[in-house]
Amino acid sequence: xxxxxxxxxxxxxxxxxxxxxxxxxxxxxxxxxxxxxxxxxxxxxxxxxxxxxxxxxxxxxxxxxxxxxxxxxxxxxxxxxxxxxxxxxxxxxxxxxxxxxxxxxxxxxxxxxxxxxxxxxxxxxxxxxxxxxxxxxxxxxxxxxxxxxxxxxxxxxxxxxxxxxxxxxxxxxxxxxxxxxxxxxxxxxxxxxxxxxxxxxxxxxxxxxxxxxxxxxxxxxxxxxxxxxxxxxxxxxxxxxxxxxxxxxxxxxxxxxxxxxxxxxxxxxxxxxxxxxxxxxxxxxxxxxxxxxxxxxxxxxxxxxxxxxxxxxxxxxxxxxxxxxxxxxxx
Amino acid sequence: xxxxxxxxxxxxxxxxxxxxxxxxxxxxxxxxxxxxxxxxxxxxxxxxxxxxxxxxxxxxxxxxxxxxxxxxxxxxxxxxxxxxxxxxxxxxxxxxxxxxxxxxxxxxxxxxxxxxxxxxxxxxxxxxxxxxxxxxxxxxxxxxxxxxxxxxxxxxxxxxxxxxxxxxxxxxxxxxxxxxxxxxxxxxxxxxxxxxxxxxxxxxxxxxxxxxxxxxxxxxxxxxxxxxxxxxxxxxxxxxxxxxxxxxxxxxxxxxxxxxxxxxxxxxxxxxxxxxxxxxxxxxxxxxxxxxxxxxxxxxxxxxxxxxxxxxxxxxxxxxxxxxxxxxxxx
Numbered sequence: 001x002x003x004x005x006x007x008x009x010x011x012x013x014x015x016x017x018x019x020x021x022x023x024x025x026x027x028x029x030x031x032x033x034x035x036x037x038x039x040x041x042x043x044x045x046x047x048x049x050x051x052x053x054x055x056x057x058x059x060x061x062x063x064x065x066x067x068x069x070x071x072x073x074x075x076x077x078x079x080x081x082x083x084x085x086x087x088x089x090x091x092x093x094x095x096x097x098x099x100x101x102x103x104x105x106x107x108x109x110x111x112x113x114x115x116x117x118x119x120x121x122x123x124x125x126x127x128x129x130x131x132x133x134x135x136x137x138x139x140x141x142x143x144x145x146x147x148x149x150x151x152x153x154x155x156x157x158x159x160x161x162x163x164x165x166x167x168x169x170x171x172x173x174x175x176x177x178x179x180x181x182x183x184x185x186x187x188x189x190x191x192x193x194x195x196x197x198x199x200x201x202x203x204x205x206x207x208x209x210x211x212x213x214x215x216x217x218x219x220x221x222x223x224x225x226x227x228x229x230x231x232x233x234x235x236x237x238x239x240x241x242x243x244x245x246x247x248x249x250x251x252x253x254x255x256x257x258x259x260x261x262x263x264x265x266x267x268x269x270x271x272x273x274x275x276x277x278x279x280x281x282x283x284x285x286x287x288x289x290x291x292x293x294x295x296x297x298x299x300x301x302x303x304x305x306x307x308x309x310x311x312x313x314x315x316x317x318x319x320x321x322x323x324x325x326x327x328x329x330x331x
Numbered sequence: 332x333x334x335x336x337x338x339x340x341x342x343x344x345x346x347x348x349x350x351x352x353x354x355x356x357x358x359x360x361x362x363x364x365x366x367x368x369x370x371x372x373x374x375x376x377x378x379x380x381x382x383x384x385x386x387x388x389x390x391x392x393x394x395x396x397x398x399x400x401x402x403x404x405x406x407x408x409x410x411x412x413x414x415x416x417x418x419x420x421x422x423x424x425x426x427x428x429x430x431x432x433x434x435x436x437x438x439x440x441x442x443x444x445x446x447x448x449x450x451x452x453x454x455x456x457x458x459x460x461x462x463x464x465x466x467x468x469x470x471x472x473x474x475x476x477x478x479x480x481x482x483x484x485x486x487x488x489x490x491x492x493x494x495x496x497x498x499x500x501x502x503x504x505x506x507x508x509x510x511x512x513x514x515x516x517x518x519x520x521x522x523x524x525x526x527x528x529x530x531x532x533x534x535x536x537x538x539x540x541x542x543x544x545x546x547x548x549x550x551x552x553x554x555x556x557x558x559x560x561x562x563x564x565x566x567x568x569x570x571x572x573x574x575x576x577x578x579x580x581x582x583x584x585x586x587x588x589x590x591x592x593x594x595x596x597x598x599x600x601x602x603x604x605x606x607x608x609x610x611x612x613x614x615x616x617x618x619x620x621x622x623x624x625x626x627x628x629x630x631x632x633x634x635x636x637x638x639x640x641x642x643x644x645x646x647x648x649x650x651x652x653x654x655x656x657x658x659x660x661x662x
Contacts, residue, residue, distance in 0.1 A: 295492055
């Protein structure tokens with residue numbers, strides 16, 4: 001990168017998610033020199049969804065002392081059209097056909113690039129997380145949804161529609177519970193944070209989780225990954241069982257991906273893994289042993305990502321470098 | 332190909348399967364000029380499994396009038412190591428670590444190349460079946476097993492182990508029926524010809540399939556795809572329901588692949604689809620509509636392959652041309 005980006009040039013990486021928007025600025029060594037975050041809440045109904053993104057970016061530029069910005073990379077949830085720079089739709093946020101690249105490149109007068117957030121998170125963990133020696137990598141990010149990023153032969157798989165990697169909507173239980181996508185039995189309906197919260201709320205209503213009853217009452221919106229981890233830490237076995245089951249089912253989906261794609265590395269990230277990493281690693285290892293074929297799984301490493309909350313935004317800066325500076329059509 | 336293979340040179344393509352071995356010879360236009368077939372039966376225990384392959388190839392050469400052979404391509408079931416030319420293991424046949432490329436190239440004194448049979452069948456349907464304008468293609472071949480071939484960005488996906496594409500061992504029902512691989516709930520355990528036969532034999536034993544009782548008695552080995560098609564043709568509704576369910580479940584697995592990989596074309600082949608194509612197409616379309624995400628499935632075409640029994644052997648001749656004549660490491 002040293003030869004490609006000058007030492008006085010900086011790149012902005014933006015992670016626009018369902019709950020937060022994060023803008024970081026990196027230098028030519030991918031060191032983060034400023035970081036600014038805003039809640040997404042409230043802006044989904046705005047007629048100008050770009051307003052809040054622009055504000056967040058501007059705050060991060062100011063926090064960095066107004067350096068020279070050479071470009072912006074954006075990671076967004078749901079299906080995106082990277083070629084045309086359009087967020088196709090994000091059911092949880094409410095955008096549809098949002099021409100984010102056009103708008104931001106006009107506003108900031110620099111090149112802007114876009115890809116799916118999980119693709120970029122996986123890409124960053126691959127390149128900046130010390131895994132670049134591998135060729136076939138799958139990133140799995142369980143949270144409110146469960147996203148997947150696929151790197152095959154050192155390239156992100158976008159597929160014909162541009163939106164490949166929807167591992168959260170892999171059917172694991174025909175006629176299973178209803179998913180946000182309208183189907184039944186998707187991995188997300190069985191194992192996302194919402195699926196976990198649903199089960200834990202039933203525990204609370206039945207008086208089977210005194211710790212959580214005390215901490216959050218019956219307000220499901222307060223049931224964050226950290227609180228769940230605290231409950232388990234405090235010996236709530238039934239809460240642990242629910243998390244273990246979700247992690248195991250995530251592992252079954254990962255085993256299916258191993259059977260189909262034969263990766264050498266699985267990188268886990270996202271809020272649930274950050275807070276409950278040990279349980280996730282244990283249960284996923286177990287599920288992979290039970291559901292992936294021996295010759296396909298024997299050399300697969302399963303690890304926790306290293307970049308935490310910055311993964312997507314860092315991946316967006318990498319995307320900018322690959323596409324604009326190295327002129328690669330795809331990463 | 333005209334510039335690459337001279338008009339007096341011929342290529343051999345061999346499909347070594349669990350039930351038959353097929354050797355074809357093609358000219359520089361991929362026209363089949365001879366075809367020879369032997370049953371696999373009985374040779375799995377032989378100390379020299381290559382004997383029968385060599386015999387079959389020699390018969391096909393003789394049948395073609397001993398033309399000048401420039402190379403051999405081989406398609407084999409189960410995991411293979413294409414780089415080193417080794418069939419790793421084929422549980423249904425009994426080979427393990429079978430150095431087929433070394434042996435045949437020494438015997439015939441020409442270059443020999445190897446890949447998985449379903450990969451090659453998919454590749455042939457892609458190139459020779461008139462689908463080369465597509466970039467992302469999945470081949471699905473339901474039969475005794477259920478194989479998958481993945482073409483992403485115009486390349487077959489082998490993955491880190493070389494053995495990617497084991498879609499038959501995608502878990503679709505946790506704790507479901509036992510599979511030949513030792514796991515439970517694999518697609519193959521739910522929807523292969525063996526799974527179908529198991530259910531139909533129960534019908535026969537309960538006296539619920541008079542047509543099949545009459546045709547094959549209780550000898551499950553006689554329950555071939557064609558006989559099943561005849562029973563349905565003769566109005567046996569319960570037999571049809573069993574086949575429809577298997578086809579539907581195959582479609583759920585295909586929907587999962589669409590969600591993960593976003594292909595633009597699904598090619599169906601293999602014995603069950605050859606005999607029961609209409610039912611398979613209907614049920615797979617239905618399952619894809621119900622289990623794949625709209626933006627990923629809307630442009631996906633689902634078609635029956637055109638090359639029938641020759642697909643794998645033809646794919647093997649293409650493999651030879653790509654690897655030896657065009658010096659491509661992978662196809």
